Amino acid sequence: MIASDATAGMFVTLLFGVLDGEALTLKYANAGHPTPLIFKSMDCRYAEERACGIALGAKEGVSYEEQTIKFMPGDVAVFYTDGVTEAMNTRGELFGMQRLIGAVSKTCQSPAEEIMARILEEVSAFRGDREQNDDLTLVVLKASPRVEEHSLISVHSRDEEIPRVSEELERVMSGAGFAGKQILDMQLAVEEAFINIIRHGYHGAYGAILIAIDFQEGRLTVTIEDDAPPFDPTRFQEPDFSADLEKRPIGGLGIHLMRSLSDEMRYDFETGKNRLKLIKIKDRPLIGAHQEAG
Missing domain, CATH: 3.60.40.10 (PPM-type phosphatase domain)
Incomplete structure (x- = not known):
């Protein structure tokens, strides 16, 4: 016509x-x-x-x-x-x-x-x-972000499980509207925690790891549970970055990354299980963010 x-x-x-x-x-x-x-x-x-x-x-x-x-x-x-x-x-x-x-x-x-x-x-x-x-x-x-999200993943203490955990974390955080840097920070923090359990908790042996990802009221909580011997990373002393490299004690960098890349890190040991919680707050300003005037 x-x-x-x-x-x-x-x-x-x-x-x-x-x-x-x-x-x-x-x-x-x-x-x-x-x-x-x-x-x-x-x-x-x-x-x-x-x-x-x-x-x-x-x-x-x-x-x-x-x-x-x-x-x-x-x-x-x-x-x-x-x-x-x-x-x-x-x-x-x-x-x-x-x-x-x-x-x-x-x-x-x-x-x-x-x-x-x-x-x-x-x-x-x-x-x-x-x-x-x-x-x-x-x-x-x-597209509006989701208000609430819950995910539960059961994995084995193997490095090849890391991509699966990272992909699910990205899915939940993207759906909740987190910025890209916040997602990458949490992926790295969770990966460090996962590797720490594999290397130092189970010492390379087979073990089960349960990961719960929860988002509600603007807070993302990743709970990582394992039944390796008790270990509280929140009590681990921060590395002395001012000391000469050859004088620094070995270890501690992974825990430092977990602490610095998340907004909160909590630990408890109950019923024979380690429970590490890494928390990210959605609307907390990113490092290096700025506002424009005018």
């Missing part, structure tokens, strides 16, 4: 989608519209969706392929018109894709409203006194 009625050289772009908030999926078809940008929650890495059909009205009898985007909690999707990327400043330069990506990357851990505000602010600042010559439309979606 559009093709038969369209004046020569005229066409319509359209992106039509259906969002499933429970399944965290977006099914869509694209007719000549700028493709959405997807930013992954863990590291703010972006991936441009490539699916794009011909514009409506350009040709009769065209069919459009349905695409599906699967979101993880915390992922961001940005839909925009070319009035954003083709906004022009007084020197005739275009705002462009890289500036759009940069604006989102700076705020992708923030709520959708703040991400949109940042994009509009940067476009306006870039344009300066030059008028906006094209429509500028933005839609920003952000």
